[in-house]
Amino acid sequence: MQKTTQQIIVGLGERSYAIDIGVGLLSRTPLFNVLPHQILIITNTVVGPLYLDQVRAQLASHHVVVHTIDDGESAKSLANYGAIMDTLIQYNFNRDCAVVALGGGVVGDLAGFVAATYQRGVRFYQIPTTLLAQVDSSVGGKTAINHPGGKNMVGAFYQPQGVLIDTNCLASLNDRDYACGLAEVVKYGVIADAEFFAWLEAHVNQLNARDSGALTYAIQRSCEIKADIVAADEREQSVRALLNLGHTFGHAIEAAHYDTWKHGEAVAAGTVIAAKLMHQLGELSAADMARIEALLQAFQLPVRAPKMPLAQWQAFMQRDKKVQDGTVRLVLPTAIGAASLRPMADWQVIGQAITAMSTTND
Ligand SMILES: NC(=O)c1ccc[n+]([C@@H]2O[C@H](COP(=O)([O-])OP(=O)(O)OC[C@H]3O[C@@H](n4cnc5c(N)ncnc54)[C@H](O)[C@@H]3O)[C@@H](O)[C@H]2O)c1
Ligand SMILES: O=C(O)C(=O)C[C@@H](O)[C@H](O)[C@H](O)COP(=O)(O)O
Ligand SMILES: [Zn+2]
Helix, strand or coil: CCCCCEEEEEHHHHHHHEEEECCCCHHHHHHHHCCCCEEEEEEEHHHHHHHHHHHHCCCCEEEEEEEEECCCHHHCCCCHHHHHHHHHHHCCCCCCCCCEEEEEEHHHHHHHHHHHHHHHEEEEEEEEHHHHHHHHCCCCEEEEEEEEEEEEEEEECCEEEEEEEEHHHHCCCCCHHHHHHHHHHHHHHHHCCCCHHHHHCCCCCCCCHHHHHHHHHHHHHHHHHHHHHHHHHHCCCCCCHHCCCHHHHHHHHHHHHCCCCHHHHHHHHHHHHHHHHHHHHCCCHHHHHHHHHHHHHHCCCCCCCCCCHHHHHHHHCCCCCEEEEEECCCEEEEEEEEEEEEEEECCHHHHHHHHHHHHCCC
């Protein structure tokens, strides 16, 4: 029997924080008791109308300002960053204020970067409302905005002081964005936990039906895996890079197709390319490659990348943050539950995997 509220600690010494996970937490919140008087809530035009009233009701005695951004990946922009800074200054926010992100990964990444830099850093809290944000982006302190030249090119490592996950929020999420979250869930199984991967395979129907028990377990296990990795390597000097499985390819797809490809979809297609590459090198079995592709497909995720010239892939991939001495480093699965970070200088080999896993008619 699962408890109605779970708590996972991200252990980072004096910067440790709790992830609270539960049904209906927005209206019975552990987090709101600790917020300071001045609060900036950052949300967007979709999430605000759905959940802002519930959050505001908990904050009746606080001075709350709301900044609402447009929907979509293009909102993770320098222009919105500047506009939010204008709001903070216009309302005379002090260093003892808090920034609260209410939304998906876009809102969370942007709000986190605002919090990291306003007056050199103010308190930051995450209330993630997409599955992707609940299992991944709200945890671990990667904050960023995009640049036309690449994803997350400007940002900071800046941990939140708390993460509040209300699984009720997922009821209003559309199927496409729900599937995007599952792409990052599958990632945890591939890189770190074969048992969890097998559990996901066995619970495809429950997860596709958003069964509350299955979903809560998937969120909890994902957060546990991410919390452990972040605690071991906060600034991506080693093991944290594994959380980038599929992302070097995925970010290239996103950067070239912000309007049509969502992050989780691009990560799914990128993960299949990574698996294919490893299979080509004889280091991932055909059976494991097939299981990865089948699970992503079972969650309604794309498993083929859009057709793009190799030069375009290369241009974006060379800007990946894991590039070292000019050489791309890729996270590559060696088995279900294990992956490693490899320098890969041979673009012919990379190109072969990309071509094999790209659509023929896009
Ligand atoms: N910082 C990190 O560690 C990290 C990890 C993974 C992804 N990311 C970033 O996160 C972003 C993707 O996040 P995302 O998938 O949440 O996208 P998103 O924030 O764009 O949200 C997806 C869609 O769902 C809507 N939405 C949000 N909550 C909703 C709800 N409860 N009900 C109905 N609609 C809702 C949003 O308005 C949006 O249209 C990308 O920018 C990616 O780079 C960051
Ligand atoms: O937390 C991490 O570390 C991750 O890499 C999580 C990823 O899912 C996420 O998309 C992250 O924003 C990618 O970061 P980047 O450093 O490749 O921009
Ligand atoms: Zn991601």
